[in-house]
Amino acid sequence: MKKYDVVIIGAGVAGALIANELAKKGRSVLILEAGVRGPKERTDLVGNYLNSTNRSLGSPYNVFPAGVINKAPIEDAPNLPHYYDQDYNQPDQNKYFKSNYERRVGGSTWHWLGNCPRLLPNDFETASKYKIGVDWPIKYRDLEEWYCRAEHELGVAGDHDELDNYFGAFRSQPFPMPKIWPSYSDLLITQKLSGSSDLWSEFNDKPLALMSTPQARNSEPYDGRPVCAGNSSCVPICPIGAKYDASVHTKKAEANGADLLDKAIVTRIIADESGKITSVEYQDWEDKKHNVKGEIFVLAANAIESAKILLMSDLANESDQVGRNLMDHPQGEGQCIVNEPVFPFRGPPTTSGIDKFRDGTFRAKTAAFRLSMGNDGGGRSNPPQGVLKELINDNFGVVLRQNLKARVTSQFRISFLAEMLPSPDNRVTLSPDKDAAGIFRPRITFSVDTYTLNSFAVIGEVMKSIFLALGSKLEDINVKNPSFLPAGHIMGTCRMGNDPKTSVVDKNLRCHQHPNLYIAGASVFPTVGSANPTITIAALSLRLASFIEKQFKPVTQWHQTEKGQK
Amino acid sequence: MASNGKRSEIISLLSEACELEHGLACSYLYAAFSIKQSASEGDITWDQLQYARRWAGQLYFIASQEMFHLSQAWNLLTALGGTPYYGRPNFPQSHRYYPIDLPLVLEPFGERALKRFIFYELPEHVSDVEFLVKEFHIPKERIQKAFTVGKLYESILNGIKQIPESKLFIGDPALQVGPEVCHFNEIVKVTNRETALRAIHTITEQGEGTKTDQLDCHYGLYLEIEREYRNMRIAATEKGLKFEPARKVIENPMPAFYAGQILAGANVIKNDFSSHVSVLFDNIYSLMLRMLQYVFQSGPLPDGLQKNIADGSIQLMTRVLKPLGEALTLLPSGHGNDLKCGPSFGLYRHVSFPANFRETLYLIIEALTQSADQCKVLSNNAAAPAQLLNATANLVSVQTYISNVAAMSLAEFASAVKS
Numbered sequence: 001m002k003k004y005d006v007v008i009i010g011a012g013v014a015g016a017l018i019a020n021e022l023a024k025k026g027r028s029v030l031i032l033e034a035g036v037r038g039p040k041e042r043t044d045l046v047g048n049y050l051n052s053t054n055r056s057l058g059s060p061y062n063v064f065p066a067g068v069i070n071k072a073p074i075e076d077a078p079n080l081p082h083y084y085d086q087d088y089n090q091p092d093q094n095k096y097f098k099s100n101y102e103r104r105v106g107g108s109t110w111h112w113l114g115n116c117p118r119l120l121p122n123d124f125e126t127a128s129k130y131k132i133g134v135d136w137p138i139k140y141r142d143l144e145e146w147y148c149r150a151e152h153e154l155g156v157a158g159d160h161d162e163l164d165n166y167f168g169a170f171r172s173q174p175f176p177m178p179k180i181w182p183s184y185s186d187l188l189i190t191q192k193l194s195g196s197s198d199l200w201s202e203f204n205d206k207p208l209a210l211m212s213t214p215q216a217r218n219s220e221p222y223d224g225r226p227v228c229a230g231n232s233s234c235v236p237i238c239p240i241g242a243k244y245d246a247s248v249h250t251k252k253a254e255a256n257g258a259d260l261l262d263k264a265i266v267t268r269i270i271a272d273e274s275g276k277i278t279s280v281e282y283q284d285w286e287d288k289k290h291n292v293k294g295e296i297f298v299l300a301a302n303a304i305e306s307a308k309i310l311l312m313s314d315l316a317n318e319s320d321q322v323g324r325n326l327m328d329h330p331q332g333e334g335q336c337i338v339n340e341p342v343f344p345f346r347g348p349p350t351t352s353g354i355d356k357f358r359d360g361t362f363r364a365k366t367a368a369f370r371l372s373m374g375n376d377g378g379g380r381s382n383p384p385q386g387v388l389k390e391l392i393n394d395n396f397g398v399v400l401r402q403n404l405k406a407r408v409t410s411q412f413r414i415s416f417l418a419e420m421l422p423s424p425d426n427r428v429t430l431s432p433d434k435d436a437a438g439i440f441r442p443r444i445t446f447s448v449d450t451y452t453l454n455s456f457a458v459i460g461e462v463m464k465s466i467f468l469a470l471g472s473k474l475e476d477i478n479v480k481n482p483s484f485l486p487a488g489h490i491m492g493t494c495r496m497g498n499d500p501k502t503s504v505v506d507k508n509l510r511c512h513q514h515p516n517l518y519i520a521g522a523s524v525f526p527t528v529g530s531a532n533p534t535i536t537i538a539a540l541s542l543r544l545a546s547f548i549e550k551q552f553k554p555v556t557q558w559h560q561t562e563k564g565q566k
Numbered sequence: 567m568a569s570n571g572k573r574s575e576i577i578s579l580l581s582e583a584c585e586l587e588h589g590l591a592c593s594y595l596y597a598a599f600s601i602k603q604s605a606s607e608g609d610i611t612w613d614q615l616q617y618a619r620r621w622a623g624q625l626y627f628i629a630s631q632e633m634f635h636l637s638q639a640w641n642l643l644t645a646l647g648g649t650p651y652y653g654r655p656n657f658p659q660s661h662r663y664y665p666i667d668l669p670l671v672l673e674p675f676g677e678r679a680l681k682r683f684i685f686y687e688l689p690e691h692v693s694d695v696e697f698l699v700k701e702f703h704i705p706k707e708r709i710q711k712a713f714t715v716g717k718l719y720e721s722i723l724n725g726i727k728q729i730p731e732s733k734l735f736i737g738d739p740a741l742q743v744g745p746e747v748c749h750f751n752e753i754v755k756v757t758n759r760e761t762a763l764r765a766i767h768t769i770t771e772q773g774e775g776t777k778t779d780q781l782d783c784h785y786g787l788y789l790e791i792e793r794e795y796r797n798m799r800i801a802a803t804e805k806g807l808k809f810e811p812a813r814k815v816i817e818n819p820m821p822a823f824y825a826g827q828i829l830a831g832a833n834v835i836k837n838d839f840s841s842h843v844s845v846l847f848d849n850i851y852s853l854m855l856r857m858l859q860y861v862f863q864s865g866p867l868p869d870g871l872q873k874n875i876a877d878g879s880i881q882l883m884t885r886v887l888k889p890l891g892e893a894l895t896l897l898p899s900g901h902g903n904d905l906k907c908g909p910s911f912g913l914y915r916h917v918s919f920p921a922n923f924r925e926t927l928y929l930i931i932e933a934l935t936q937s938a939d940q941c942k943v944l945s946n947n948a949a950a951p952a953q954l955l956n957a958t959a960n961l962v963s964v965q966t967y968i969s970n971v972a973a974m975s976l977a978e979f980a981s982a983v984k985s
Contacts, residue, residue: 229627
């Protein structure tokens, strides 16, 4: 096999963006993806989901022909074998890791929600500002132009004027698309909250008000993809491709000349004595081993798999930080019955949120959080099927239909995601057990600490105040969250920092110990703020691609040099 | 067609643009209404249906953008001293009415409709004229000289540039409607040449794209849908499957009630029940337009009533006319071969709402109540499809909404609501 300029491990959003940027510049690029690609038709994935009897995030994707063993397993539905090695029997539900991901071309963007809020300036400096967590080695302003580029690459619809300078997060360019229209319930809440903007002023001086959520979902045709048609099934799959997924950029990368090998599970990254990476060893789904050489290597396999690969390779870990500081955004929900219909299930699951609680001096003691207004009725906790099950005992026929309609059209939920702090004890290591491919499973130890858990009670009160403003009765409100829900935001295991003793990569995402090994994705986040990570991943990836390109001589100069050599 | 730099000429061209945007929206909606919604309707597999539903979604989106273009054209008209105009000829429209080689018609979704739509949205700088020559059998030189919506706006633009700004923009700025009233996120309040140019640029970019991007505009979308449709038909033929994504509906329907005004090429709906539903559709359609027109000429009203009326109009569009239009494509036309009908989008004799908002509210509520009563009667008929029942419930809801907002603002309406 030829020697590539750049070998990228992982075909999720980070790997796909980097591959495309470098391939466009004429670099020879290989992407190695452990999972499968395709199928050719999106409708096949939708069909898989509809035909599943036990639906999960992976239902559209983890369907294989008879006799084919999935050699890139994931943590999916509860009744399937666990992929993670962790203590599922311990009673405290806040003490194990719940988020999962996809291992396929396009990665977890297949089933992500699509929300794209940026991190705030103070999210990069929590240690300096609030004496919690650690500071990033870069500031918001270092990343701002890349956020703009990422929003154009993914196609993010948002309200520039509303968000410009909110908590100091200036925006140098407008979004490429106008915001997704607010839903009916968004408009109702805005109206009902208009007299309550002073609520919760003890957090900060921002009003309690809805803001449009920037999202990678087309509000108009964009990049050859259709406008959102309100199918409302974004998680786990957009049937029409209006929501961005990274297959957009894997296709572009291949069209620009990148090679992509699926079913290629990287088992080891190999370095020479100086620490320079020389090749990558991977195993195909027939268990045959292969080796590929490159000049520069990018590990973009998500925070759990990237850490696992480094640990298996015994690389980049003089700091003993690889695998540590695993983070998620612990989530929760509140539901209510509003005293008038709010007509859910029209449009994306969320179109607006409340960002007021994302920053303030309170963060010294308790977690920042963001609220999302739901357009999906009772949310995860009380879907229409659950309501039907509840009503069916005492209702029948036309009355059942009428009561079901009355209830479902009036259900409303708010979900929240809260910041959690890095902890060295929250970590990924190698399990002694192996998966179907004979490769180490990840062992995970994880718990959410009181900094975050203590915020849940306050968040519950905030949600209750909004439900009451909407006109709900107390008995129709539920804000209890005995344990956190997973957000699918897997972050932190190879964090960036200036000090090689406490971090894995530097501010340019280059491994401190290995000059030609870079890490992309959320594994490099030192802290997580209260923003869904994907747009930050995308911004960092585009920035990294630009940095990597500068490590090469210009293509024409190289050709001239080669021609001059005898 | 070039503007001679007179205000009257620009207003005339803008009115023509309004007619076209409006007519196109109706044409697209008719095609969208005709698309099947379930594989149980026959001659379409589940996989094919997913494509058909996506095409319907895109048609609805394009139609909604045409309505945005109409609204934007109204802001342009008002800025120049004109008034919002929604008139247009009924369907089918003679190809001589506009200097266009293809008339505007109401026909079901299919290859012929798609090719027509591609031609309507032709960019000025179209890259593949040969394809159009082959598809439409129109001589190349005629395509290159073809009247297009884009060329119409170009004439308007040229006219706007010819008249001094201070003389041209004489309209009351308070009458301009922004997104805070009408929910079109990108609508521009036109007060000067710069905002006028921005407004026109948005319209043409959405319709025919730019020189460098013809992918994400209406033209590009229709090209893509037509390509997918063609490929789907080829694939179905190869597998020995049927592929009929659209219901069998007549073209250019007209309710029997208006048979005296029938146009050449129109098809009178011969089934009595369907004809009544069609008349109801036309009445609500006319009401929706008049409400929206009122919003664009009333200026701010007390207690946010301007926005409430806009909301009511949009709700009539999406919650009442859509299910009613779909219901009509399921109802018998009375013509042979089990052909169904469709909405005629007929505009007949009526007047705009008066300037006084109290009177207008009264008239709106009265019209909504009468339509709701009629809808209830029709939906009790055994032949009524589920969509008609849905439209009835939603129409009652819109009537209640407008009545309540009127009651909150004006005492004389409060007692009416209580009673």
